[in-house]
Amino acid sequence: MTTATYLRPGLPTPVPENDGLDKPYWDGTRRGVLLVQRCKACGTWQWGPEWICHKCHSFDVGWEEVAGRGRIYSWERAWHPVHPALKEQGPYIVVLVELPHAGNIRMLGNLLGDPRQEVRIGAEVEAVFEPHDDAKPPFTLVQWRYGG
Numbered sequence: 001m002t003t004a005t006y007l008r009p010g011l012p013t014p015v016p017e018n019d020g021l022d023k024p025y026w027d028g029t030r031r032g033v034l035l036v037q038r039c040k041a042c043g044t045w046q047w048g049p050e051w052i053c054h055k056c057h058s059f060d061v062g063w064e065e066v067a068g069r070g071r072i073y074s075w076e077r078a079w080h081p082v083h084p085a086l087k088e089q090g091p092y093i094v095v096l097v098e099l100p101h102a103g104n105i106r107m108l109g110n111l112l113g114d115p116r117q118e119v120r121i122g123a124e125v126e127a128v129f130e131p132h133d134d135a136k137p138p139f140t141l142v143q144w145r146y147g148g
Contacts, residue, residue, distance in 0.1 A: 010083075010084070010085030011083055011085045011086070012083075013136070013137070013139060014139055014141070015137060015139065021050075021051065022048075024063040025049060025063070026140075028063070028065070029129055029139070029140040029142055030131070030139070030140050032129045032140070033065050033068075034066050034068045034127055034142065035064065035065055036063065036066050036099070036105060037049050037050070037061050037062070037064075038103075039053035039055065039056060039058055039060065039061050040058070040060040040061065040062050041053065044056070044103065045102045045103030045105050046103075046105060047105040047106065047107055066101060066102040067099075067101055068126055068129075069099075069101070069124065069125070069126050069127070070097040070098050070099040070100065070107075070125055070144075071097065071098055071100065071122050071123060071124050071125065072095050072096070072098075072111075072120065072121055072122060072123045073097065073098040073121070074095070074096040075094065075095045075096065075111065075119045076093070076094050077092075077093050077115070077116075077119070078090065078091055078092050078094060090115070091116070092110060092115050093110065093111040093115055093119060094108060094109070094110060095110070095111045095119070095125065096108055097109060097125055097144055107142070109141075109142055109143055109144045110143045110144065111143075111144050111146075112128060112144065113145060113146070123146060124146070125144040125145060125146055125147065126145060126146075126147045127143070127144060128143045128144065128145050129142060129143075130142075130143050
């Protein structure tokens with residue numbers, strides 16, 4: 001079955017945490033930009049979001065836009081559904097993408113395309129912003145595809 005989006009209906013809607021920590025990330029995805037935390041004190045990039053810097057423990061952590069390009073650091077072809085809404089969607093490929101222009105932080109996401117395609121460690125990928133405008137509340141996911 002072909003759908004307009006990669007994410008199947010029926011999965012829980014990703015929303016910012018109640019404490020607002022990751023809200024800038026989700027707001028950025030809605031605008032089609034990738035935002036990552038960076039310490040204003042020491043310049044360290046970090047992912048996932050935290051209230052303090054992983055390196056110097058400063059509380060002066062902000063968000064910066066980064067290019068949605070990276071390389072595959074690791075990957076997994078998932079054959080078993082992790083949610084009932086995915087029971088007819090398998091396999092799918094999850095990639096750990098390293099962002100060299102953001103301190104080599106790593107982000108997880110789906111690799112778009114044929115779920116049985118060859119996956120190459122080190123291959124260049126680019127972010128794809130998948131909007132879900134009809135969801136309540138609306139959100140945008142970051143997926144990955146070969147290119148860059």
